[in-house]
Each structure stands twice: as C-alpha cells, then as structure tokens.
Amino acid sequence: MIWREKRILLVILGALLIGNVIFFLTYRVQYQARLDEMDDRLAQAEGQLAKSRQGRADAERQLQAYKKVQAEVSNVFDEHWSTQPRRLTLLIAEIKRLADASNAIPRSYTFTGGEAHMEPTPGTRGRGGTVVGAKEVGIAYTVEASYDQARRMINLLELSQQFVIIDEISLSSSPEKKLNLNLRLKTLFRDEPQADATNRL
Amino acid sequence: MKPIHLNLAARPYRDYRPVYAVVVALSLLSAFLMLNNIETYYRYIHETKATRAKIAEVEEQARVEKAKEDTARQRVKGLDLAQLDQQTRFINAKLAERAFSWSRLLDELESILADDVRLMSVSPQFTVNGPIPLSMNFEAKSGDGMITTINRMNADPQFKNAFPSNETANDDGTYTFVLSVDYLPNAPQTAEVLR
Numbered sequence: 171m172i173w174r175e176k177r178i179l180l181v182i183l184g185a186l187l188i189g190n191v192i193f194f195l196t197y198r199v200q201y202q203a204r205l206d207e208m209d210d211r212l213a214q215a216e217g218q219l220a221k222s223r224q225g226r227a228d229a230e231r232q233l234q235a236y237k238k239v240q241a242e243v244s245n246v247f248d249e250h251w252s253t254q255p256r257r258l259t260l261l262i263a264e265i266k267r268l269a270d271a272s273n274a275i276p277r278s279y280t281f282t283g284g285e286a287h288m289e290p291t292p293g294t295r296g297r298g299g300t301v302v303g304a305k306e307v308g309i310a311y312t313v314e315a316s317y318d319q320a321r322r323m324i325n326l327l328e329l330s331q332q333f334v335i336i337d338e339i340s341l342s343s344s345p346e347k348k349l350n351l352n353l354r355l356k357t358l359f360r361d362e363p364q365a366d367a368t369n370r371l
Numbered sequence: 372m373k374p375i376h377l378n379l380a381a382r383p384y385r386d387y388r389p390v391y392a393v394v395v396a397l398s399l400l401s402a403f404l405m406l407n408n409i410e411t412y413y414r415y416i417h418e419t420k421a422t423r424a425k426i427a428e429v430e431e432q433a434r435v436e437k438a439k440e441d442t443a444r445q446r447v448k449g450l451d452l453a454q455l456d457q458q459t460r461f462i463n464a465k466l467a468e469r470a471f472s473w474s475r476l477l478d479e480l481e482s483i484l485a486d487d488v489r490l491m492s493v494s495p496q497f498t499v500n501g502p503i504p505l506s507m508n509f510e511a512k513s514g515d516g517m518i519t520t521i522n523r524m525n526a527d528p529q530f531k532n533a534f535p536s537n538e539t540a541n542d543d544g545t546y547t548f549v550l551s552v553d554y555l556p557n558a559p560q561t562a563e564v565l566r
Contacts, residue, residue: 176390183397190404198411205415208422215429222436229443236450243458246466302461324473335468340492340508352492358465 247360250333251304254359257332258307261357264332265309272323274315274351283307283356308337309355320351333357468497475556476505483523483530487512491547495554502531502553510547514540517548529555 173180197204251257262279269275283306315323320341327336340352480490491508498504509520517538524533531553538548 172385172387172390176387176394179394180390180397183394183401186401187397187404190401190408193408194404194411197415198407201411201415205419208419208426212422212426212429215426215433219429219433219436222433222440226436226440226443229440229447232447233443233450236447236452236455239459240455243455243462246462247458302458304461321474321477324477328472328474333469335465336471336473337468338492338494339473341490 247303251358251360253362254305254307255362257357257359261332261334262309264330265311265327265334265355268323268326268330269311269313271326272315272319274313274319274323276311276313278311280310281307282310303361304358305361307357307359309357310353312350312352314348315351317349320349323351323353327353327355464497471495471497471503472556476554479527479529479554483520483527484509485511485516485519485523488516488520502555505552505554507550507552508547509550510545512545514546516546517550520548520550524550524552531555 265279266275313320313323324336324339327334335356336353337356338352338354340354342350342352476493476495480493484490488509488511491510493505493507496504496506509516511517511520517535521533521535524530533550533552536549536551538546540546
C-alpha cells in the first residue's frame, strides 16, 4: 500500500537509475573498448583513404601512360611520317640524292599507293578494320650498278633520315656483267587531318 | 472498567520509513552514477576529440580522393584505347621493318653462299619479334648449288628452317631455285661457317 502511494516517485527514481546504469555500462565499463573502436574507425578511414589514393594514382597513371603513348604515336605520325604533301617531294629528292651518292642513277621510278591503311580489329576476322591514320606509298626503281654500288645504295637508304623501308631487293645480271638492282621501297604518310583538307577547299 | 483508546489521527497510521529508505538509496545511487557518467562523458569527449577530428579529416580526404579517382576513371573510359593499341602495333611493325638491316643480311648471305651460287632476289616478311621469313631466288652454275646453299644455311645459326620450293634447270646450263628460310638477325654468329 505504502509503495503504491509513492509509485510515481519510485518509478522516476528507478528510470533514472536504469538510465544511469545503462550509460555506466556502455561508457564506463566498456570505455577502453569504445576508445579502441574509435581507433579502429580511424584505421578504417585511413585504409579507405589509402585505397582511394591508390585508385586515383592508378587511374592517373593509366591516363599518363595513355598520353605518353599517344604523344609518341603522334610524334611518329607527325614528325617521321608527316603528310604526303609535306614529305613526298623531300623523300623523292632524298632517294635521287642517294642514287647520285652511290653513282647508280636509275632511269625510271615507279610510284604506287596512297590508300588509307586499315588494321584488322580483333574479333572481326577480316570483316572490318580500324583506320590507322596512315597510308603506304611504294617507290620502285631499277638501277644498273656494280655490287659495291648496290651495297652502298642500300647502306645509304638504311642510314637516311627519311622514313624509308626497303621492301624487296632483286638482282639480275646484264650482258655487260653489271648488276641490275631492282629496289622496291615503301614509306608511310600520315593521313591529312580533315580540317586541313577542308581549309584548302 | 473498560479503558478508553483515544485515536485522534485524521488518517490511518502508516510506516513510510522503508519507502523513504529506498528513495534515499535510489537517489544516492543515481546521483553517484550520474556524476560518474558525466565525468566519463566529458573524459570520453575530451580524449577522443583529436581522434574524431582526425577521422573526419581522413574521411573528407578519402571523399576528395574518391571524387578525383572517379573523374580520372571517367576520363580513362572516354579514351579510345583500341584505336591507340592498333596504331601502336602498326607503328611498331613499321619501325621493325625500318630497323631491319639489309646490309647485315647481305653480309650474312655473302658469308654462306658458294662461289657458283648468286642471289637473285630476297623478300622478307617482317615481324616485330622472332624470326623473319625470307623468300629468296638463287641462280647456280651447277646442280649442287641448292643443296650446298641449304647445308650452309643449316650450319649458320642465323638461318633456320631452310626449305626449297622450286628448282629449274635453264637452257644455258644454269639452275635457278627458290628457298624459304627463317632469318634470325639476333642469333649469335658462328665463328666459322661451313664452306
């Protein structure tokens, strides 16, 4: 009876006590555990940061690698191959100069090519291809020369600053015991940018 | 004579001492725990302040890094890797062709060809790595020219898999033959080739 009369006070005091006990058990008894948990959170956050940094570094490395390769590709396309209008005449002049230097001057030259070069795209099995952005031009000529002159001409072509590839060499003897050296050369030109072509129209 | 018991109380008498004892005990215990809890709370807040600040800082940095990573990944996704790969392969193949040394090949052929055999034509099929298949036409003064040439190529480590595809006896007494052979420019040269 007496307890019932004071029940409100007792309930309030009981609730206050229970709340304090819970807080005590949570924060005081497990104090170290909570500190450790905080340290764990910090370690976890640092791990996440390291992972994000690594991810960003990987992505940026990929970008840098792409840019580096692209710059090298552009260098080959722009500097070594260049466009046909810019380099073709220089190439022909160089070949004639080398012929002069080796004392073996051809009577005629044959020029072929100019088609855009296609590379097969993986998985298409020849049904399609990627435009590489370069075209191949062939230059063939026959020259009457001694073996030493032929070797000198080949050597000069190999050392030339022009990007010229010796594709095939054929030899035959002439009645005067001289060699007929048939050289098939090729070079590559970068496709002209669309903008340039448009500007000329 | 019956004694008279006078009860002048307005309400019935009750002993509240146990209730008050419990109330006092609960109050004291609650007060003690509350003080302890308050001290604990402030100590916890104070001791973890630096750590919480550090966590917030690190999480912010991680968020920024993640955003940068996502941006970079988006940029990588937008790149035409296939096109660049094709161009790189193409350029490497052409550079390998350009780097091919015809002078060295001719030197090597000079060292293995017999006196009565001469080279008529040579056509390589360029590869970026590995042996370079050569297709060669020869002219020989005798019928043994082709056998001699194959034997000498087999004895030279720079040539491999020499194989004839045709031999023709000409009206003028000479023989022409066609050989295919794998040329290994980087193979060690022999000190002495069988002659």
